[in-house]
Amino acid sequence: MKKVYLISYDLNRPGQDYSGLHTEIKNNSTWWHFLDSTWLIYTYEKADQIVKRLEPHIDKNDFLLVIDVGNDYQGRLTKDAWDWINEKLGKYSLV
Numbered sequence: 230m231k232k233v234y235l236i237s238y239d240l241n242r243p244g245q246d247y248s249g250l251h252t253e254i255k256n257n258s259t260w261w262h263f264l265d266s267t268w269l270i271y272t273y274e275k276a277d278q279i280v281k282r283l284e285p286h287i288d289k290n291d292f293l294l295v296i297d298v299g300n301d302y303q304g305r306l307t308k309d310a311w312d313w314i315n316e317k318l319g320k321y322s323l324v
Contacts (some may be wrong), residue, residue, distance in 0.1 A: 232297055234279060236268040239292040250286035253285050259317070263310045269298065271317045 236254060238318045240247055254260060259271035272279070287293060300318060 231271055233271050233314075234274075234276060235294075235296045235298050236270065236279065236283070237294045237296075238266050238287065240266070240287065241290045241292070242288050245288065245317065246320055250283060251284050253283055256282075259294055261310070261313045261317075263306060269314065269317070 238250075240250075252261075254268050254270065257270040257272050257274075261269040270279070274282075276297060279295045280293060281296075283293060298318065302314065302318070306314075
């Protein structure tokens, strides 16, 4: 079953090139990126699979969090951002 996962990170090495991390996240066919260090992906993968795929692209002193997103969410975003979230979570909550 496809799920929406939140990926959040703190990258602690100033000047480090993290384009590989961003490219790896974008390897998911369906992703959303509106906030600086936060991504949402819509995938069949499990959280541990996502972490294993992303770890080679961060330093050992960086932090990474991957969480299965539920249906209780709220915030201040643009309409386009909410449209993406509501569409994907709407599909997720119907399964």
